[in-house]
Amino acid sequence: xxxxxxxxxxxxxxxxxxxxxxxxxxxxxxxxxxxxxxxxxxxxxxxxxxxxxxxxxxxxxxxxxxxxxxxxxxxxxxxxxxxxxxxxxxxxxxxxxxxxxxxxxxxxxxxxxxxxxxxxxxxxxxxxxxxxxxxxxxxxxxxxxxxxxxxxxxxxxxxxxxxxxxxxxxxxxxxxxxxxxxxxxxxxxxxxxxxxxxxxxxxxxxxxxxxxxxxxxxxxxxxxxxxxxxxxxxxxxxxxxxxxxxxxxxxxxxxxxxxxxxxxxxxxxxxxxxxxxxxxxxxxxxxxxxxxxxxxxxxxxxxxxxxxxxxxxxxxxxxxxxxxxxxxxxxxxxxxxxxxxxxxxxxxxxxxxxxxxxx
Amino acid sequence: xxxxxxxxxxxxxxxxxxxxxxxxxxxxxxxxxxxxxxxxxxxxxxxxxxxxxxxxxxxxxxxxxxxxxxxxxxxxxxxxxxxxxxxxxxxxxxxxxxxxxxxxxxxxxxxxxxxxxxxxxxxxxxxxxxxxxxxxxxxxxxxxxxxxxxxxxxxxxxxxxxxxxxxxxxxxxxxxxxxxxxxxxxxxxxxxxxxxxxxxxxxxxxxxxxxxxxxxxxxxxxxxxxxxxxxxxxxxxxxxxxxxxxxxxxxxxxxxxxxxxxxxxxxxxxxxxxxxxxxxxxxxxxxxxxxxxxxxxxxxxxxxxxxxxxxxxxxxxxxxxxxxxxxxxxxxxxxxxxxxxxxxxxxxxxxxxxxxxxx
Ligand SMILES: CC(C)[C@H](C(=O)O)[C@@H](O)C(=O)O
Ligand SMILES: CC(C)[C@H](C(=O)O)[C@@H](O)C(=O)O
Numbered sequence: 001x002x003x004x005x006x007x008x009x010x011x012x013x014x015x016x017x018x019x020x021x022x023x024x025x026x027x028x029x030x031x032x033x034x035x036x037x038x039x040x041x042x043x044x045x046x047x048x049x050x051x052x053x054x055x056x057x058x059x060x061x062x063x064x065x066x067x068x069x070x071x072x073x074x075x076x077x078x079x080x081x082x083x084x085x086x087x088x089x090x091x092x093x094x095x096x097x098x099x100x101x102x103x104x105x106x107x108x109x110x111x112x113x114x115x116x117x118x119x120x121x122x123x124x125x126x127x128x129x130x131x132x133x134x135x136x137x138x139x140x141x142x143x144x145x146x147x148x149x150x151x152x153x154x155x156x157x158x159x160x161x162x163x164x165x166x167x168x169x170x171x172x173x174x175x176x177x178x179x180x181x182x183x184x185x186x187x188x189x190x191x192x193x194x195x196x197x198x199x200x201x202x203x204x205x206x207x208x209x210x211x212x213x214x215x216x217x218x219x220x221x222x223x224x225x226x227x228x229x230x231x232x233x234x235x236x237x238x239x240x241x242x243x244x245x246x247x248x249x250x251x252x253x254x255x256x257x258x259x260x261x262x263x264x265x266x267x268x269x270x271x272x273x274x275x276x277x278x279x280x281x282x283x284x285x286x287x288x289x290x291x292x293x294x295x296x297x298x299x300x301x302x303x304x305x306x307x308x309x310x311x312x313x314x315x316x317x318x319x320x321x322x323x324x325x326x327x328x329x330x331x332x333x334x335x336x337x338x339x340x341x342x343x344x345x346x347x348x349x350x351x352x353x354x355x356x357x358x359x
Numbered sequence: 360x361x362x363x364x365x366x367x368x369x370x371x372x373x374x375x376x377x378x379x380x381x382x383x384x385x386x387x388x389x390x391x392x393x394x395x396x397x398x399x400x401x402x403x404x405x406x407x408x409x410x411x412x413x414x415x416x417x418x419x420x421x422x423x424x425x426x427x428x429x430x431x432x433x434x435x436x437x438x439x440x441x442x443x444x445x446x447x448x449x450x451x452x453x454x455x456x457x458x459x460x461x462x463x464x465x466x467x468x469x470x471x472x473x474x475x476x477x478x479x480x481x482x483x484x485x486x487x488x489x490x491x492x493x494x495x496x497x498x499x500x501x502x503x504x505x506x507x508x509x510x511x512x513x514x515x516x517x518x519x520x521x522x523x524x525x526x527x528x529x530x531x532x533x534x535x536x537x538x539x540x541x542x543x544x545x546x547x548x549x550x551x552x553x554x555x556x557x558x559x560x561x562x563x564x565x566x567x568x569x570x571x572x573x574x575x576x577x578x579x580x581x582x583x584x585x586x587x588x589x590x591x592x593x594x595x596x597x598x599x600x601x602x603x604x605x606x607x608x609x610x611x612x613x614x615x616x617x618x619x620x621x622x623x624x625x626x627x628x629x630x631x632x633x634x635x636x637x638x639x640x641x642x643x644x645x646x647x648x649x650x651x652x653x654x655x656x657x658x659x660x661x662x663x664x665x666x667x668x669x670x671x672x673x674x675x676x677x678x679x680x681x682x683x684x685x686x687x688x689x690x691x692x693x694x695x696x697x698x699x700x701x702x703x704x705x706x707x708x709x710x711x712x713x714x715x716x717x718x
Contacts, residue, residue: 076550083550084557092551116588118477142517142554152521156555158501162511191435191442192451192605195501196515198443222605225584226613229475246551246581247606254585 002035003309006067006274010045010090012283013293013345014073020295020349021071024318025302027356032314034306039067044090046077055081055089061097064274069305070094072278073298077285088140091278095133098273100266101164102171103131103245104304105280107232107252107262111327113339115257117229125256127235128179130172131245133266135164136196138242158196160241165203171269172239173211179236184208186218187240187248200241224248228255253280258338260294261326263301265308275308277301294336295349296322321355361394362668365426365633369404369449371642372652372704373432379654379708380430383677384661386715391673393665398426403449405436414440414448420456423633428664429453431637432657436644447499450637454492457632459625460523461530462490462604463663464639466591466611466621470686472698474616476588484615486594487538489531490604492625494523495555497601517555519600524562530628531598532570538595543567545577546599546607559600583607587614612639617697619653620685622660624667634667636660653695654708655681680714 009018022038029036041063042048043056055075057063064070075090076083094100109115109125117125141157176184186204190197201218208216219227221244227234228251240248253262262280279297287293299322307315325333325348334343334351343351368377381397388395400422401407402415414434416422423429434449435442453459468474468484476484500516535543545563549556560577567575578586580603586593587610599607612621621639638656646652658681666674684692684707693702693710702710 084553087550088553114477116477117475118473138551138553140553144554144558150522154519154555154558156517156519156552158515158517160513160515163509189602189605191446192497192602193515194443194447194497194499195503196513199503199513221602222609225606225610226618229588229610229613243548243551243580246548247584250581251584251588251610254588259585 001311002037003068004037004039004066005305006064006070007038007040008044008070009040009073010075010283011077012074012285012288013281014075014283016288016291016293016345017279017295017298018071018073020345021298021302023349023353024299024321024356025306027353028302028306028314028318031317031356032311034311034314038071044075046080046086049081049086055086056093064094064098067274068309070274070276071301071305072276074278074281074283076283079285092138094276095266098268098276099134099270100268100273100275101132101134101167102267102269103133103249104265104267105129105131105245105249105252105262107249107256109256110261111323112329113257113261113326115255117232117255120232125232127232127252128175128237129245129249129252130168130175130237130239131249132164132168132240132242134242135159135161136242160196160199162203165200166207169203169207169239172237173207173214176214176237177211181236182213183215183236185224185235185238186216187221187224187238187244188218189221189244191220204239221247225251228252249280258294259297260336260338261296261300263297263304265301265304267308277305291344291346292337293345294338295345296326296352299349299352317359318356321352321359324355324359325352360670361396362427363396363398363425364664365423365429366397366399367403367429368399368432369434369642370436371433371644371647372640373434373642375647375650375652375704376638376654376657377430377432379704380657380661382708382712383658383680383715384665386712387661387665387673387677390676390715391670393670393673397430403434405439405445408440408445414445415452423453423457426633427668429633429635430660430664431635433637433640433642435642438644451497453635454625457627457635458493458629459627459632459634460491460493461527461626461628462492462608463624463626464488464490464604464608464611464621466608466615468615469620470682471688472616472620472685474614476591476614479591484591486591486611487534487596488604488608488611489527489534489596489598490608491523491527491599491601493601494518494520495601519555519558521562524559525566528562528566528598531596532566532573535573535596536570540595541572542574542595544583544594544597545575546580546583546597546603547577548580548603550579563598580606584610587611608639617653618656619695619697620655620659622656622663624660624663626667636664650703650705651696652704653697654704655685655711658708658711676718677715680711680718683714683718684711
């Protein structure tokens with residue numbers, strides 16, 4: 001089996017962790033008789049911006065459409081190009097154009113990883129955030145009026161559609177139905193945000209009638225954020241709007257020890273368009289260039305990509321290798337500084353690739 | 360010194376913690392030769408709704424305006440009246456009508472309280488969330504179009520004004536300037552929310568020029584939520600929009616052990632209107648009626664109210680008594696179940712009042 005993969009390392013630590021991700025993927029495909037053909041692209045980066053004053057070439061859409069998936073590092077380098085320009089000009093553009101309407105973000109406390117929460121063991125935290133990924137609060141609709149005066153007023157539109165809300169809810173309910181606990185939590189704020197969030201609640205209630213086996217509850221986003229810290233064991237699948245999903249899928253990984261291991265899959269479940277796999281962590285200017293970024297988020301993304309391409313056994317094998325290496329702890333394995341070790345990105349990547357070949 | 364205080368216990372545990380709060384306040388005013396004259400109101404409650412099909416009497420505004428402050432329990436009893444109706448019909452109404460444009464929410468890890476975060480000691484976490492409290496994401500502007508069809512679309516407006524943003528930023532900068540660390544963190548999401556949040560960032564940058572001694576940084580709300588868990592010691596004053604402040608001021612108290620001790624002050628700094636003091640926790644239907652709610656959030660609100668009324672020494676004395684009792688721990692003091700004790704609301708309230716008289 002052959003798949004064509006577009007590789008976009010992007011900025012900062014994206015360029016450092018992507019090679020480790022590819023190494024782990026190649027070790028895995030080698031074991032399973034698969035082939036991934038990688039093609040590298042330099043766009044969606046600050047370097048590309050400096051040369052072209054835009055983030056993407058004119059033909060980016062056709063170019064990327066020819067691939068089965070996109071393996072993405074990180075984008076954003078605010079000293080060269082403001083974030084809202086680099087992101088709306090690349091990542092957020094991909095999500096919308098390729099209708100990657102689901103953003104899947106697993107949060108799991110892994111063996112060997114120290115949680116910042118007291119007395120939590122691997123297995124205590126294991127949930128999946130299903131984030132709406134194309135509409136909602138992320139919008140460039142709106143504007144300013146009476147600029148520069150005391151009446152200056154800024155309007156920012158949140159846009160929710162029946163199609164957009166229902167499809168991500170259906171996906172989340174299906175995920176919940178297929179998991180042992182069959183529990184879905186909806187993030188809302190219908191007590192304060194008076195138009196869009198009551199609508200979200202209504203659609204959740206309507207969809208839940210089609211999934212009688214799934215136990216549904218809802219929390220306001222403020223209380224939900226608090227419960228992620230106080231009772232992360234309560235959660236199984238959490239479905240959320242674009243903004244709330246963004247917040248919960250950074251907070252969740254923080255509760256499981258480090259953002260460095262958290263993956264995400266921007267999925268077009270209809271498979272009309274390529275899906276995109278990127279770690280949650282971003283370009284991390286503060287540690288870029290030192291070779292110490294944790295490659296596990298990127299490697300776990302590779303596992304999600306294999307799964308998406310239909311190779312669930314290979315995907316599980318790769319993730320198992322990650323768990324094996326993590327379980328060795330910082331004394332036995334070259335874990336990176338965020339995992340209290342002294343390993344480098346490359347060393348940890350090698351260790352995982354080796355474990356893939358051995359196990 | 361005499362002040363008139365309107366007391367609104369509201370719903371659920373609001374009715375249980377308010378008496379404990381008043382007991383502690385009376386012990387304090389007794390020590391300091393002050394007098395608070397309390398007048399109880401039954402509106403802003405599910406009972407009132409059941410009798411009148413509205414949350415407030417027609418003359419609520421004149422009635423409450425006659426008071427120096429409002430001492431509030433909690434509102435919300437969703438089995439009788441939907442939250443968005445009870446809240447927009449009372450609490451959110453008060454915040455806007457009385458222009459309580461600052462919501463002050465201190466987060467402090469108190470002695471004797473176990474943080475859910477590993478290895479955190481009292482002193483490690485001590486920050487103040489300054490939340491915009493009248494505009495922003497909390498809005499009932501917007502609507503639905505193409506209802507019931509596949510084109511169904513919901514628009515929800517976020518509204519920010521120069522006046523509204525600048526006044527809360529100025530307040531937050533002043534707070535930061537008067538604290539030893541002189542550090543202000545702004546919560547944003549200008550990389551995704553493309554109109555309102557870049558505007559927020561611009562106003563922060565403009566205001567910071569007037570406060571050269573204050574060190575300013577900004578975090579996107581997703582990263583900020585993660586850092587509350589990973590590095591709560593980084594923060595001093597955090598300024599945020601209505602929604603982001605709501606989230607951070609539940610997450611912060613969760614990191615300091617329990618929502619049960621967290622207070623909030625809805626302040627009209629110009630003193631043209633009465634300010635309102637309410638614990639963060641809400642009406643808590645799950646534990647209401649059992650007499651086990653933690654009264655400390657409500658009591659700490661009393662301390663903030665004394666401070667607001669100009670009695671900073673009395674305020675500090677009351678908060679000191681709370682700290683003394685907490686420091687005894689669940690074996691020596693009748694702490695409530697959320698603090699791992701077996702005390703009741705009334706017992707903990709008495710212990711604090713007694714400590715106020717003794718210390
Ligand atoms: C009850 C709700 C409307 C309220 C808010 O969101 O402001 C509460 O969560 C708070 O923080 O005071
Ligand atoms: C970089 C930013 C626009 C992005 C988002 O908010 O979606 C990131 O935080 C993420 O979660 O993928």
